[in-house]
Amino acid sequence: MALLTADFEFVSSFARRSAAIIIEPGKDYFVESRLSSLASINACASVPEFINLLRKTPTSHPLHGKVLDALTTNETFFFRDIAPFDALRETIIPKLITQRAAQRSLSFWSAASSTGQEAYSLCMLIRESFPQLADWNIQIIGSDLSATVLTQARAGRYNEFEINRGLTPALIKKYFTQEGNVWTANAELRRMVDFRPMNLIEAWPRLPIFDVVLMRNVMIYFDVPTKQTILRNIRATLHPQGSLMLGSAETTINLDSSWQSVGLGRATVYQPIGSA
Ligand SMILES: C[S@@+](CC[C@H](N)C(=O)[O-])C[C@H]1O[C@@H](n2cnc3c(N)ncnc32)[C@H](O)[C@@H]1O
Incomplete structure (x- = not known):
């Protein structure tokens, strides 16, 4: 009707x-x-x-x-679209490890994190592929507008449908505890992510300088001036050598000329122009 x-x-x-x-x-x-x-x-x-x-x-x-x-549309799943995670594992994080060898610290932001699968995928990727980072200071922030999704993200609780979207049985066994039809991320995984409320269209709070920002599948809902403001804000909180990862239907092209798109395997990553 x-x-x-x-x-x-x-x-x-x-x-x-x-x-x-x-x-x-x-x-x-x-x-x-x-x-x-x-x-x-x-x-x-x-x-x-x-x-x-x-x-x-x-x-x-x-x-x-x-x-x-x-x-709001909260659709998400573990290792969504896989190619950005391959790029993180094969190129971006190895390069960051070399660049930050003196500081031994890295920072990541899953902006519009929904129920947390993106941030927890990143945690598992780091734990599985980069054991040398175990004693580095790894900061991972997840943020979303919705209090409901943040509550689930912090609890790290997933139903059978959610846990089976993107995770192998081995990863589920290693990082989650099952009670009936609910799987809970283990305490180590939950401690790795700081989930915070944040509305991307309001004034941004003080944020750390990030090495990698994942802002995937949210700008698609916004009009052009809002996308441009958000891209400008990300630029201000991203390390000059940092990387921005957008959803597969999103781009900086024709919105903000201060970014260059770089193909890494099947992924496209956006980096500030002038970064090495
Ligand atoms: C489709 S989900 C994307 C989740 C994850 N990034 C991914 O790609 O799988 C979009 C998320 O954006 C959040 N969102 C929508 N508008 C927002 C805004 N203005 N500020 C912050 N988050 C917003 C929604 O609450 C939702 O959780």
């Missing part, structure tokens, strides 16, 4: 204002399907009735955060 234009516009402008998420006109079904369970949890007979409730609810109320959670 199509929503009233005013209802659709209320939700789409809320998503745009709060998270820069664009819901194109005509995507009424998307709004209906994403909000229908919140409507019933809040005792509303329909999505339009729920949107009315939302209109009357102060923006500081947690209901707005829940609506934003429902409108």
Whole structure:
């Protein structure tokens, strides 16, 4: 059923204002399907009735955060798209080990980390392929807008469907503990990642200078000016020799000319122009 234009516009402008998420006109079904369970949890007979409730609810109320959670797409899985992880293992981290031999410290950011699979994949890759980093200072930050996904990420808890997406039985056995239908990342893995709330379209908090930023499958939802602002902000928090990894449908090309794209195997990595 199509929503009233005013209802659709209320939700789409809320998503745009709060998270820069664009819901194109005509995507009424998307709004209906994403909000229908919140409507019933809040005792509303329909999505339009729920949107009315939302209109009357102060923006500081947690209901707005829940609506934003429902409108975001949290799809993720372990070692997603594999090629960026191959590039990290074969080229990027070996080069960083040489460049940072004196400091013995490396920093990574999984921005828009969703439920944590990307950050934990990076931890497993480091533990499996770079035992020489065991006594280095490795900082891994995961961040997301959604409190719900961050709670799951911090707990490192995955159901059967999630654990079987991207992990081999050997990695599951080594890094997760099974209790019934829930697999929990072991304490060492969980200690390696600091998950923090962060809305990419708000003023950025003070961040470390990162060697690698993984910001995959999130800019795709943003309009051009928002992508440009985010790329400028990443540039300011990335080491001059650092690498940015985007989703396979994302690029800096035609958005920000201060990046060069570098092909590493099947992956494309973006580096600040002028980096060695
Ligand atoms: C499709 S998931 C991508 C997860 C992971 N990076 C990957 O590629 O598998 C997109 C994530 O971006 C988050 N997100 C959407 N808008 C955001 C914003 N404005 N600030 C921070 N995170 C945002 C969502 O909550 C969601 O968890």
